[in-house]
Amino acid sequence: MGEGRESASVMHVEPTGLGSLSGRGLETSMDEESELLWGVGAVAERVGVATPTLRTWERRYGIGPSRRTDGGHRRYNETDIRRVQLMNRIVSSGVPAQSAARVALSLDSGGLVAALASDEPLYGAPGQVIATPAETVGRIIDTGATLDVVGLTTLLAETIRDWGVLGAWVNVLAPALQDAAFAVADHKLGEEAERVIRERLEVELRSVARSYAPRYLGGRPLVLASVDAEAESLAVLALEAALAGRGVAVLSLGFEVPASALLGLLDRVTPAAVYLWASHVPTAALVDAVDASAGDTPVLVGGPGWVGLDTGLLQVELVAAPDLLAVADRLLGLMQETPVARR
Incomplete structure (x- = not known):
């Protein structure tokens, strides 16, 4: 495969299920990214919240430092600061502090990062008590169970509005899809729902x-494509919407993409990067098509379909980017790095 020419540079984004693009399981990696600890005064200056307010949030709602120095002084780490930032953003939109704290405390580090990635989350009307992600997941399942299409559409739209695409996908939408699948398997939810x-x-x-x-x-555009059927590729649609929210359009080849479509596109344009999702093992022809992009286009692959392949032939470069936010950032970075070029 690809004999006689330089092999494609393929970045393998894993783990790769729905949960992988939900950002779950990032608590340890986020906490370990920096052990720099901050005092309350430094956090107040950094976040733009008065020191007395920070102390009140800690005392009343538990939004505060989680680390201690050797001398016993409590200090904020990066995850604590993200939680304060989200608390401040929600409260500033007019939501009661107690409700805001419930939401901020319900998120792990990856969820906080995704929630803060949205520039202007609204979090509902001023004075509104907002639900935690787990509560919203439950509402989505319950509304779907009644086949209330209008109510479900409204609920999903409000969720994306309140959290932004990345925050909604990580904290609510991907978990809701997982819970729905589990409920069907347990015969607690109909397949139609x-x-x-x-x-x-x-x-x-x-x-x-x-x-x-x-x-x-x-x-130079970004190209998104999925080997899978539409129902298995909502993570790719979420990625497209998230990139659109950052002002970036993509060339989408859609679902169940054949090798001929990928090769035809690469023959006409040189993308800044290609992201190819596969829950199932791709065909040999499609793997050859990935190899055919050698030397011109960085290719990121995601989905469990790539896990069992002998990707050594493609000189796979492993990239620690298991969540939707990291994938979006990586694609944007590649887009900004590449010069304008066409075949």
Whole structure:
């Protein structure tokens, strides 16, 4: 495969299930990224919240430092600061502090990062008591179970509005899809209800991607494609909507992409990067198509379908980017690094 030419540079993004793009399991990695500890005065200056307010949040709601120095003084780490930042953003939108604290405390480090990635989350009307992600997941499952299409559409739209695409996907939408699948397996939810939830979410993500009116940056597009059927590829739609929210349009080859479509695209344009999702093992022809992009296009692959392949032939470069936010950032970085070029 690809004999006689330079092998493709493939970045393997894993782990790769729905949960992998939900950002779960990032608590340890985020906490270990920096052990620099901050005092309350330094946090107040950094976040823009008065020191007395920080002390009140710690005393009343438990939003405060989680580390201690050798001398016994309590200090904030980066995750604690992110929680304060989210608390401040929610409270500033008019939500009661107790409700804001419930939400901020319900998120792990990866969830906090994703929630803060949105520039302007609204978190509902001023004075509104907002639900935690787990509560919203439960509402999505319950509403889907009644086949209330209008109610489900409204709920999904409000969730994305309140959290932004990344925050919604990480903290609510991907967990809801997982819970729905588990409920079907346990015979607690009908397959028809799960399909309605997926279909409404697909419609909403497409609507979000269109509403941002995104643009190409740097003259070279990002390409997204999925080996899987539509129902297994909502993570790719979420990625497209998240990129659109950052002003970046993509060339999408859609679902169940054949090798001929990928090769045809690469013959006409040189993308800044390609992201190819596969829950199932790709065909040999498609793997050859990935190899055919050698020397021109960075290729990121995601999904458990790539795990069992002998990717040594492709000189796989492992990239520690298991969550949707990290994948989006990596693609944007590649887009900004590459010069304008066409075949």
